[in-house]
Amino acid sequence: MAFRSRREKLRSVLSGAACVHPGSVYDAISIRIAEDLGFPLGMFGGSVASLAVLGDPDVTLITLTELAEQMRRMSRASALPVLVDADHGYGNALNVRRTVQELEAAGAAGLTIEDTLLPAAFGEAKTQLISLEEGVGKMKAALAGRNDASLVIMGRTGAASITSIEDAIRRAKSYESAGVDALFFTGIKSRAELEAVRAATRLPIVVGGAPEDLNALDYLAGQRVRIALQGHAPIAAATQAVYETLKALSEGTSPKGLRGLASSELTARIMREADVKARSADVLGLKK
Numbered sequence: 293m294a295f296r297s298r299r300e301k302l303r304s305v306l307s308g309a310a311c312v313h314p315g316s317v318y319d320a321i322s323i324r325i326a327e328d329l330g331f332p333l334g335m336f337g338g339s340v341a342s343l344a345v346l347g348d349p350d351v352t353l354i355t356l357t358e359l360a361e362q363m364r365r366m367s368r369a370s371a372l373p374v375l376v377d378a379d380h381g382y383g384n385a386l387n388v389r390r391t392v393q394e395l396e397a398a399g400a401a402g403l404t405i406e407d408t409l410l411p412a413a414f415g416e417a418k419t420q421l422i423s424l425e426e427g428v429g430k431m432k433a434a435l436a437g438r439n440d441a442s443l444v445i446m447g448r449t450g451a452a453s454i455t456s457i458e459d460a461i462r463r464a465k466s467y468e469s470a471g472v473d474a475l476f477f478t479g480i481k482s483r484a485e486l487e488a489v490r491a492a493t494r495l496p497i498v499v500g501g502a503p504e505d506l507n508a509l510d511y512l513a514g515q516r517v518r519i520a521l522q523g524h525a526p527i528a529a530a531t532q533a534v535y536e537t538l539k540a541l542s543e544g545t546s547p548k549g550l551r552g553l554a555s556s557e558l559t560a561r562i563m564r565e566a567d568v569k570a571r572s573a574d575v576l577g578l579k580k
């Protein structure tokens with residue numbers, strides 16, 4: 293199986309004793325930079341996918357085909373294991389199965405399926421959850437949809453900030469019983485909440501969007517948290533850089549006068565130019 297070693301690397305993070313930060317990745321360039329800097333895995337957030345692919349906010353307008361295609365491009369560019377935010381699985385439990393099949397074929401190392409009601413329901417300003425029963429059905433469909441058993445399936449709940457921490461625990465325990473590989477929580481607000489989650493469950497924990505006092509990696513590791521997200525600063529940095537550059541050019545700065553550009557060495561490294569040159573020499577009959 294072409295992608296098994298990436299999935300096994302993600303599994304070794306989950307079964308290890310440490311808590312790590314993933315690099316937020318969204319395209320071929322960002323994943324190669326994260327790989328070169330030594331990140332143990334990449335996180336491909338749904339919000340970032342919407343922004344990178346569509347230029348849109350995170351309101352479930354991106355299609356599964358577009359998400360999987362972007363994942364496929366990253367898989368081609370780098371062997372870094374990537375955890376994909378597969379949102380609600382793009383429909384009901386049958387769609388979840390299809391989502392797993394497509395992301396597996398695209399080379400994802402793991403993916404999350406969440407119990408948020410998406411897209412937003414008519415007349416509801418506040419985020420809602422699907423029922424626990426529907427959530428369990430989605431987890432079962434995701435697990436049964438795998439072709440490669442090493443693909444990591446995470447059950448994700450945002451209940452902590454939508455209903456209550458008790459509801460988040462109830463849901464997580466049900467997803468655990470359904471057989472998911474790890475539990476992903478958003479909206480955990482305090483150490484007390486995280487400790488309650490840890491005490492009530494057995495699987496490796498992933499936390500997203502946690503407050504500052506939940507940022508110490510040693511503490512998190514002690515709570516069985518294996519992956520702690522840090523938001524998506526890289527795409528914000530890239531956006532700012534493109535903005536500043538285009539602004540300067542629009543104001544008449546000459547290309548040579550621009551600041552903050554990638555050096556030709558960095559660009560060559562990201563393009564894996566040395567490998568391409570070596571291959572060209574071999575197959576195009578060029579000098580090395």
Ligand SMILES: O=C([O-])CC(=O)C(=O)O
Nearest residue numbers: 337338339340377500521
């Ligand atoms: O996965 C994450 O990093 C958090 C999230 O849901 C998103 O960014 O869409």
Ligand SMILES: [Mg+2]
Nearest residue numbers: 337338339377
């Ligand atoms: Mg998301």
